[in-house]
Amino acid sequence: MSTALVGLSHSPLIGKNDPAPEVLARIDAAIDGARAFVRDFDPELVVLYGPDHYNGFFYEEMPPFCLATEAHAVGDFGSQAGPLSVDTAAAKTLAQGVLDRGIDLTVSARMIVDHGFVQPLEVLFGGIDAVPVVPIFVNGVATPLGPLHRIRALGTAVGEAAALLDKRVLFLGSGGLSHDPPVPVLDGAPPRVADALIEGHPPTPEQRAKGEERVLQAGRDYAAGVATMIPINPGWDNLVLDTFENGNQADIDDWTVEWMGAEGGGSAHEVRTWIAAYASLAATGPYEMTSRFYEPVPEWIAGFAVTTATPRAI
Numbered sequence: 395m396s397t398a399l400v401g402l403s404h405s406p407l408i409g410k411n412d413p414a415p416e417v418l419a420r421i422d423a424a425i426d427g428a429r430a431f432v433r434d435f436d437p438e439l440v441v442l443y444g445p446d447h448y449n450g451f452f453y454e455e456m457p458p459f460c461l462a463t464e465a466h467a468v469g470d471f472g473s474q475a476g477p478l479s480v481d482t483a484a485a486k487t488l489a490q491g492v493l494d495r496g497i498d499l500t501v502s503a504r505m506i507v508d509h510g511f512v513q514p515l516e517v518l519f520g521g522i523d524a525v526p527v528v529p530i531f532v533n534g535v536a537t538p539l540g541p542l543h544r545i546r547a548l549g550t551a552v553g554e555a556a557a558l559l560d561k562r563v564l565f566l567g568s569g570g571l572s573h574d575p576p577v578p579v580l581d582g583a584p585p586r587v588a589d590a591l592i593e594g595h596p597p598t599p600e601q602r603a604k605g606e607e608r609v610l611q612a613g614r615d616y617a618a619g620v621a622t623m624i625p626i627n628p629g630w631d632n633l634v635l636d637t638f639e640n641g642n643q644a645d646i647d648d649w650t651v652e653w654m655g656a657e658g659g660g661s662a663h664e665v666r667t668w669i670a671a672y673a674s675l676a677a678t679g680p681y682e683m684t685s686r687f688y689e690p691v692p693e694w695i696a697g698f699a700v701t702t703a704t705p706r707a708i
């Protein structure tokens with residue numbers, strides 16, 4: 395068994411509302427580095443921690459996290475639609491291993507996923523069917539959210555179970571860092587929106603286009619300095635990255651939902667996917683962050699980060 399990790403921000407605005415060419419060139423170089431890292435590691439399995447944006451998980455039953463033994467992408471924001479190449483046998487083994495370690499894991503035999511899962515697979519592997527994957531949803535959007543030590547416990551249990559698989563396993567976290575894009579909120583929502591968030595009515599193509607246009611317009615407004623969202627917070631983002639780089643993961647247990655939201659905006663909770671991924675890597679032994687890229691990108695409404703990490707050479 396060997397392990398590696400990539401943490402990668404996502405944004406539905408990539409390719410639709412891009413920053414200046416020199417910014418894009420720096421980001422492309424960082425992503426090229428992550429691609430080369432992944433190519434060298436040549437994973438036999440990707441354990442992909444991703445969030446959802448009310449495409450697969452709804453308030454009728456909203457688990458804090460959920461592991462998929464099969465998954466299907468909806469194709470939002472122009473992302474690829476269709477089945478992910480889930481390694482069902484590995485998924486079942488990991489699910490059992492996580493449950494055996496005392497984590498009350500929800501399992502989905504047909505998870506619906508969105509760009510939060512698809513984008514990292516497209517960016518790093520060229521598509522959703524290029525590499526065997528075990529998708530693990532981590533709720534980073536729908537409040538109430540639980541304490542972060544449970545996310546670390548999930549990641550630790552997955553890492554320990556993955557270590558027994560006799561495979562090269564890449565832990566991949568998708569989302570964050572600080573950002574506050576327009577994602578619907580149940581509290582105070584008008585009845586039609588509340589019904590959709592609770593019951594999960596699939597949006598009509600017109601409704602989906604309207605939601606996507608709302609996000610695009612928010613990106614344009616934010617880049618133009620006329621938006622009212624919680625700003626990208628490079629200080630907080632670098633604190634998050636320092637915590638991973640220094641291996642101070644126990645500090646995360648003191649982070650509160652309120653503090654994260656105030657510092658990093660409503661979608662800062664997507665950092666939970668990174669916390670799970672780093673906990674998984676840490677569960678297999680000491681690690682080192684081998685690359686770290688960060689840049690605030692208003693056009694994408696994202697504190698955009700790319701990191702790679704490997705077990706520390708002894």
Ligand SMILES: O=C(O)CCC(=O)/C=C/C=C(\O)C(=O)O
Pocket residue numbers: 404405406447510569570573575576577578604605606608609661664695696
């Ligand atoms: O408002 C809608 O209908 C869709 C909102 C949405 O999906 C926004 C997603 C934003 C991100 O994934 C992000 O910035 O992380």
Ligand SMILES: [Fe+2]
Pocket residue numbers: 404445447510569570661664
């Ligand atoms: Fe997101």
